[in-house]
Amino acid sequence: xxxQQLPNGRATAEMVAARAKVSRVAVSRAFNPGASLKPEKxxxxxxxxxxxxxxxxxxxxxxxSGRSHLIGVIVxxxxxxxxxxxxxxxxxxxxxxxxxxxxxxTRTDYSMDEKLLAYMRGFNPDSVIAFVxxxxxxxxxxxxxxxVPIYVHYPHPDEVPPAAxxxxxxxxxxxxxxxxxxxxxxxxxxxxxxxxxxxxDKSRANTAREKMLRSVMAxxxxxxxxxxxxxxxxxxxxxxxxxxxxxxxGADAIFAANDVGAFGVLDALRHELGLRxxxxxxxxxxxxxxxxxxxxxxxxxxxxDLDERVRALVRLILRRLSDPGxxxxxxxxxxxxxxxxxxG
Amino acid sequence: xxxQQLPNGRATAEMVAARAKVSRVAVSRAFNPGASLKPEKxxxxxxxxxxxxxxxxxxxxxxxSGRSHLIGVIVxxxxxxxxxxxxxxxxxxxxxxxxxxxxxxTRTDYSMDEKLLAYMRGFNPDSVIAFVxxxxxxxxxxxxxxxVPIYVHYPHPDEVPPAAxxxxxxxxxxxxxxxxxxxxxxxxxxxxxxxxxxxxDKSRANTAREKMLRSVMAxxxxxxxxxxxxxxxxxxxxxxxxxxxxxxxGADAIFAANDVGAFGVLDALRHELGLRxxxxxxxxxxxxxxxxxxxxxxxxxxxxDLDERVRALVRLILRRLSDPGxxxxxxxxxxxxxxxxxxG
Numbered sequence: 123x124x125x126q127q128l129p130n131g132r133a134t135a136e137m138v139a140a141r142a143k144v145s146r147v148a149v150s151r152a153f154n155p156g157a158s159l160k161p162e163k164x165x166x167x168x169x170x171x172x173x174x175x176x177x178x179x180x181x182x183x184x185x186x187s188g189r190s191h192l193i194g195v196i197v198x199x200x201x202x203x204x205x206x207x208x209x210x211x212x213x214x215x216x217x218x219x220x221x222x223x224x225x226x227x228t229r230t231d232y233s234m235d236e237k238l239l240a241y242m243r244g245f246n247p248d249s250v251i252a253f254v255x256x257x258x259x260x261x262x263x264x265x266x267x268x269x270v271p272i273y274v275h276y277p278h279p280d281e282v283p284p285a286a287x288x289x290x291x292x293x294x295x296x297x298x299x300x301x302x303x304x305x306x307x308x309x310x311x312x313x314x315x316x317x318x319x320x321x322x323d324k325s326r327a328n329t330a331r332e333k334m335l336r337s338v339m340a341x342x343x344x345x346x347x348x349x350x351x352x353x354x355x356x357x358x359x360x361x362x363x364x365x366x367x368x369x370x371x372g373a374d375a376i377f378a379a380n381d382v383g384a385f386g387v388l389d390a391l392r393h394e395l396g397l398r399x400x401x402x403x404x405x406x407x408x409x410x411x412x413x414x415x416x417x418x419x420x421x422x423x424x425x426x427d428l429d430e431r432v433r434a435l436v437r438l439i440l441r442r443l444s445d446p447g448x449x450x451x452x453x454x455x456x457x458x459x460x461x462x463x464x465x466g
Numbered sequence: 467x468x469x470q471q472l473p474n475g476r477a478t479a480e481m482v483a484a485r486a487k488v489s490r491v492a493v494s495r496a497f498n499p500g501a502s503l504k505p506e507k508x509x510x511x512x513x514x515x516x517x518x519x520x521x522x523x524x525x526x527x528x529x530x531s532g533r534s535h536l537i538g539v540i541v542x543x544x545x546x547x548x549x550x551x552x553x554x555x556x557x558x559x560x561x562x563x564x565x566x567x568x569x570x571x572t573r574t575d576y577s578m579d580e581k582l583l584a585y586m587r588g589f590n591p592d593s594v595i596a597f598v599x600x601x602x603x604x605x606x607x608x609x610x611x612x613x614v615p616i617y618v619h620y621p622h623p624d625e626v627p628p629a630a631x632x633x634x635x636x637x638x639x640x641x642x643x644x645x646x647x648x649x650x651x652x653x654x655x656x657x658x659x660x661x662x663x664x665x666x667d668k669s670r671a672n673t674a675r676e677k678m679l680r681s682v683m684a685x686x687x688x689x690x691x692x693x694x695x696x697x698x699x700x701x702x703x704x705x706x707x708x709x710x711x712x713x714x715x716g717a718d719a720i721f722a723a724n725d726v727g728a729f730g731v732l733d734a735l736r737h738e739l740g741l742r743x744x745x746x747x748x749x750x751x752x753x754x755x756x757x758x759x760x761x762x763x764x765x766x767x768x769x770x771d772l773d774e775r776v777r778a779l780v781r782l783i784l785r786r787l788s789d790p791g792x793x794x795x796x797x798x799x800x801x802x803x804x805x806x807x808x809x810g
Contacts, residue, residue: 153584172608192568206550213569217582222568222589223534225557238561240512242499245566264516356760389761416700417733418762444763 128396133174139435142170193221193439194247194269196256198228202354203411204384211432212251215341219436221248225314228256239265263288270274270446274437291438291451294429297329297334298423304377304406307340307422307459311466313375313404318347319362319387321354321379328354328379331408335377348373352383359386360394367395374403375465381407382412384421388464405464420463426455477518486514512807519654537565538591538613538784540600542572546698547726547755555776556595563780565592572600583609593783599668607632612788616782623681635782635795637775639671641678644768644801648721648750649682651766651803655810657719657748662691663706663731665698665723672698672723673750679721692717696727703730711739718747719809725751725758728765732808749808750764764807 125413128222135149140151144167151159152167170176193216214225226242228234234257242250243265250271252262262271272291284292285342308316315451318335321328336346348370350362359378366372376391383438384407391405392396399405434453441451486493488511495503496511514520537560541549557567570586572578578601586594587609592617596606606615616635628636652660662679665672666781680690692714694706703722707730712718720735722728728751735741735749745750751758754769778797785795 139490153588163579168580171584203547203550206547206554209553209569210550214571217571220585222570222585224568225553226566227558227561236512237497237508240515241564241566244497356757360761384764385760393761413700413757416729417704417737418729 133171133176133178137174138167138171138176141174142167189443190246190248191221192245192247193243194224194226194242194250196226196228196234196250196252198256203413204379204409207411207428208432212435215432215436216439219440221439225392230436230453233257234261236261236265239432243267248443251435253326255326258291259288263290268446270442272435272442274435275379276327278330278333280333281330289450291442292453293434293438294452294454295426295431296454296456297331297424298338298457300408300426301331301334302338302457303459304422304424305335305344307465308377308404308406309342309344311372311400311404314344315373316344316347316375316377317366317378318349318371319352319359319366319378320349321352321382321383325352325354331379341454347377352379352386354380354383356382356386356389359383360390361386363387363390364394367397372403375405376403376409377406379408381405381409381421383412384423384464385413385419388419388421394455399464400466404466407464410460414460414462422462422465423460424457425460426457474501474507477515477520478774479519479520479778482511482515482520485518486511505677507558522543533787534590534592535565536568536589538568538570538586538589538594538595539595540570540572540578542600546724547757548724548753549643551755551772552776555772556779558781559776560783563784565783577601578605580605580609587611587631592787595779597670599670603634612790614786616779616786618779620671621784622674624677625674625718633794636797637778637782637787638796638799639770639775640800641675641768642682642801644752644770644803645675645678648683648766648768648809649679649686649688649801651809652719652721652748653686655744658688658795659717660688660719661710661717662693662722663696663703663710663720663727664693665696665727667695669698675723691721696723697732698724698727700726700730700733703727704734705730706744707731707734708738711741716747719750720747721750723752725753725755725765725767727751728767728808729763732763732765743808744810748810751808754804758804758806765810766806767804768801769804770801775799 139149145278148159149167150162152164194270197209216223224245224247226238241316247269249269250266252271253274270289270291272293274293274295276295276297306337318332320332339347352359352362352365376387378387384405387405388399391399391403397403407421407423410423414423434455438453479490483490483493492503492507493511496508541553560567568589568591570582591613593613594610596615597618614633614635616637618637618639620639620641662676664676683691694710696703696706720731720732728749731749732743735743735747741747751765751767754767756764758767778799782795783799
C-alpha cells in the first residue's frame with residue numbers, strides 16, 4: 123500500500139483505509155453522516171483519519187463523483203416566520219440525509235439576480251428548491267448542469283397546465299380543503315360579509331389563495347370578498363384593517379393571507395378599533411406558524427403540515443438523485459383548518 | 467489561443483477570455499458577485515460564457531485558490547426568532563460580499579456531532595461562526611484546515627480570561643449597558659421585587675445575562691432577583707410565570723431572558739392571572755426582535771442592533787481572510803434599552 127502523500131502533506135483515503143484495515147468505500151461512508159456504517163467502524167476510521175491528517179476533500183470528490191451534497195434553496199429577500207421555520211426544518215432533515223443547505227436570497231422585488239444564479243451554478247448543487255415568482259424554470263435550468271429543480275406550486279382554479287419542457291419536479295400544495303373548512307366555519311358562526319387582507323401580489327401562493335377563496339365563496343352563494351391590499355407583513359395588515367373599517371364599511375369576518383398578517387388584523391381590531399374578536403369580527407389566518415397558539419392571538423388558521431412538506435421535498439430530492447432520467451416527479455400536500463378562538 | 471475543451475465538452479475560462487477580449491482574471495471576477503467589474507464588461511463575459519457553455523467550476527477553483535467562498539454557521543437545533551433573523555441578515559450581508567452561508571445544526575442539547583464537524587471540514591469553509599456552548603474552540607480548530615473560527619462571546623463579571631491558544635476571533639457582546647438601563651427604569655417606576663425568567667442554562671448568553679442582572683441589582687442595593695427556570699420558549703415562560711405567582715409569592719417586575727419568553731410572561735399575567743401590565747406587574751424582555759413592536763405585546767426590551775452585529779461579523783471574516791497570520795481579532799457590540807409600554 124503506497125504511502126504517497128498529496129503535495130500539501132495530507133494523507134490519502136487509501137492510506138486511511140490501509141491503516142484501519144477497511145475498504146476505501148468505508149472511508150467515504152465514514153465522512154458522510156447520511157451513509158450507514160457500524161458506529162465502532164466509523165469511530166475507528168475517523169480517529170485514524172485524524173492521526174494521519176486526512177480530509178475527504180469535498181472539492182476533489184465533487185469533481186470525481188459529480189455530487190456536491192449541497193442543496194440550493196432560493197428564499198425571499200426578507201424571510202418571514204414561515205420561511206424561517208421551513209428553512210430550519212429543511213436544514214435539519216437534509217443534514218440527516220447527508221446534505222448541507224446553501225441559501226440564496228432574492229432581490230426585494232422577489233426577482234433573482236442572474237449573477238447570483240451563475241454564482242450558485244459554481245457550487246454544483248445536487249438540487250435546487252425554488253418558486254416560480256423568483257425565477258422561471260426556463261431561466262433556472264440554464265444555470266444547472268445536472269440538477270433538476272424542484273418548484274413549490276400552488277394550484278388554483280383557472281391556471282394553465284405547465285409545459286413539458288423544461289424538466290422540473292413539483293410539490294403541489296392544495297389550498298382548497300383548508301379554505302373550504304374556514305369559510306364553512308365562518309358561515310356556521312353567521313359571517314356574511316367577508317374581507318380578504320391579501321399578501322404580496324407577486325406571490326403565487328397569495329394569488330392561488332385569493333382565487334381559491336373566491337371560488338369557495340361563490341360555490342356557497344356568498345358575495346365576493348372585499349379585498350384590501352396587504353403584503354404579508356403585520357404592519358400593512360394592521361393599516362389595511364383600519365382602512366377596511368374607516369373607509370370601506372368594515373366586515374364581520376376577515377381572512378388574512380398569512381398568520382403574521384392576521385396578528386396585525388387582530389391588534390388593529392382590538393387595540394385601535396375597540397372591536398371584540400370573535401364577537402364583533404371573526405378572523406382566520408394561514409400557515410399555522412408556532413406563534414399562532416400564543417394566547418394574545420390564539421388564532422384559527424389554515425395549516426399545511428410543515429413536517430410533511432419538508433419530508434415531501436426531501437423525497438423529491440432523493441428520488442430524482444436516484445434516477446436522474448425520470449420524467450417530472452410530483453408530490454402533493456393538503457391543508458386543513460386548525461380551530462382556536464378567533465372565529466367562535 | 468487554444469480551443470481545447472475539458473473532457474466533458476465544457477469550455478475553459480481561457481476560451482471565454484479570448485472570445486470576450488478580456489483578461490482571464492476578468493472572467494473570474496465576472497462570476498464573483500463580490501468582485502468589482504464594469505457592469506457592461508460583466509454582462510458581455512456572462513453572455514459569452516453562456517454561449518460557450520462555461521461554468522467556473524467552484525470545486526476546481528477551490529482546490530487551486532484554497533478559497534471556497536463558503537461560511538459555516540453553527541446554529542441551535544431549533545432556531546428561535548433571534549437566530550432566524552440573524553441567519554437571514556447574515557446571509558444577505560455575506561451574499562453581497564460574494565460568500566454563501568452553509569448552516570449546520572447542533573443536537574437538541576446544543577452539543578455538536580463530531581461527524582458533522584468532519585463533514586463540515588470537507589466543504590473547506592473560509593470561516594466558521596460558532597458559540598462556545600456548541601463546540602469548544604479546541605475541538606473546532608481540529609476540524610478546520612485554514613479557517614480561524616469566530617466566536618460570539620458574552621462577557622460577564624466573574625469570567626476567566628480566554629487562553630492564548632487555540633487562535634480564534636471574537637465578537638464581544640456587552641450586556642451591562644442595556645440591563646442597567648432596564649433596572650434603572652424599573653426602579654424609577656417603583657419596582658422593588660424583581661424576578662428573572664431564565665433561558666436555557668447551557669446558553670452562555672443566558673448565564674452572562676443573569677450574572678450581569680445580579681451584579682447591576684446588587685450595585686443598586688436591590689435584593690437578588692427571584693429566579694424561575696425558563697428555556698427561551700414562550701410556553702416555559704408562561705408556565706414559569708404561573709409558578710412565580712401561585713407558588714413563589716409573585717413579583718412587581720419580571721425580566722425575561724428573551725423577548726419570546728417575555729411574550730409568554732405577558733400572556734400568562736394578562737390572560738390567566740388577571741393582572742395588568744404595567745400597572746400591576748412590569749415586564750422587560752431581551753433581543754428586540756421584530757415582534758416586540760406588535761401591539762398585543764408592545765414590549766420594553768434590551769436591544770443589540772442586529773445590523774451592527776452582522777456588520778461586525780462580516781468585518782471579522784474579511785479582516786481575517788485578508789491577513790490569516792494576525793493575532794486574535796475582536797469586535798465589540800453594546801446593548802441599549804428600547805422603551806415601549808410594558809414598564810410605565
